[in-house]
Amino acid sequence: MGLRTGIEVSLALAEAVGLSRADVIAAYPITPQTHIVEHLAEMVAEGRLDAEYVAVESEHSAISACLGSAAAGARTFTATASQGLAFMHEILFIASSMRLPLVMAVANRTLSSPINILADHSDIMPERDIGWVQLFAENGQEAHDLTLQAFKLAEDSQVLLPVLISLDGFFLSHMIEPVTLISQEEADAFLSPCTLKPRLDPAEPRTLGALGGPEVYTEVKQQQNEALCGAVPVLEKIWNEFSGQFGRSYRSLETYRLDNAEIALITMGAVSETARSSVDQLRERGIRAGLVRIRLWRPFPVRELLSSLDPIPCIAVLDRMLSPGSVNGPVALEVKSAFYQHSRQPRINCFVAGLGGRELSRRTFIEMVNRSLAGESHDTPSIHLDVRHA
């Protein structure tokens, strides 16, 4: 049995990379990701993890090194945040198009300018079309578990895609939480050694990423999308297996007190715990609120979302990114398009809040619920909460 202990979430995630017996870690430091990679550097230096740790000179190089390492058949990990993720941008598409399985943790932090090191989802949301499986952790246990699951998913012969795990910077990455750490035997029983067939193999020379003109490009992209969507049943199988072995169950989204709800909040990441306690508070006051927390962001779990929200008439979505010039934030856009052409049309409001580390308290969620129930029109663009005017 694993050991339940108080541990910083970054370290719990790094420990899971160790338990996965990663072969290559390439990273460049950026707040708030640093504790993850420093802990890995230490594990490698102390001989606890038999891996190559490459302290590269930028994130562009980090993800590029990962590309090479995954192509050579090694179990590969990196982590970044914010500007670092943005700097990886062009390579992120290449990793998925080349179908290279690797795992990355993103300690979500906002983007410059102004320079700000605190959490929101402005870094990850612009990367939603990179073709990776994208998961959001809510707490330390999840960050630990998802990491192990991510390697298994990425390397599955049906999938062969990169997987990323988002965890809110500081609010999650730097928290000390009780986590049941998986033991090495348990991890080995769940995740077999890396048996990736090297894509780069001297016995079978081939060129990765060669020219693909209009006659094949569309088909390549179609196949890539098929593979990404096809990752869902594999992930579900992995989650089943995981819950069988560890007793902790995972789904593409988590629901809370949706029974006979008159309104559902939709959230992602660590703040969902605050949202859950707001739901309790609202219920005590006689307001029938509930919560859907999205764990699997890509591919987007449309069917699960629609069925879990049935028949709730009112939905309040939290977007932790301001998408300038867009009708709504990315999460609300996704939710609204899921409902388009659906026989049932709930009222859906998009609330933009919690930018650049601004506190999201129960007050925020209660305001979202109150304003939605008061009939704030869902034709309006996003509602920006807690904006102070000079």
Next chain:
Amino acid sequence: MKKHPMLKYLKEQGPQGDRLPLIMCPGCGSGQVLNFIFMAIDHLINEQGYQKDNFVFISGVGCHARLTSHYLNFDSGWTIHGRTLPIATGALLANPELHPVVITGDGDTGAIGGNHFIHACRRNLDLTIVCLNNKLYGMTGGQSSPTTLNGETTSTNPYGNFEADFDLCELAKTAGATYVARWTTAHPTKSVKAILKGLENRGTSFIEILSQCPTHFKQSPSQMIREYKEKTVRLEKMQEDDAGKIPIGEFQDMRKPDWSSSYRKIVQSVQNKTIQD
């Protein structure tokens, strides 16, 4: 109490409130280097008729970059990690009268911005780069940088750095910078003079200042400054048994047309030709 003469180049108040207390760790070398830069600029303004508005400060990201933060009383841009030089290049090309003062770190220039660094030197753009080398990534928690010496321990090399390090001055010189010098916070007068020469040089000037980070090296600042005296040797006095010591002094001091004059020359020659045609 008499005010420090360089305080005129700082604002008392910024958007983040009062200037004091400083955000730098106690004993950090950054404040000393800022003072060196101000002294050089002050000289140019008082003795040579330069205007304050001729200067623009550009920094990237790192502890050093905070020198251009809220309290600097000059036009400045606190930009992104590693991209100081392209931004300074743009400012310079748009207004060749400007003197860009690029404040950068060993990571900002030697790691993530390394490519821009060699190309700025190659072009001999008329700008002055002041690199605060504390031999690690200070801001993110003391990880190894490309100037961390072989064998030194940092948070990413707990048992010592096994990689080779860069000599940023040799790199700048080889890449084509026309004024290159290395001093330390233990050499204030030399540092000021080097920055002054750099600002006066029409071309790329690279001045590296070894600047102590007592926080991450877990040493006393005075000890670190003392070591800057003891563990360095003047370039021109280097002997064979000085191997292991850090060379300081001027690595390059030569004249060569800077980017803007070469550019103007070719524009003029083409214009003359068209007129004759």
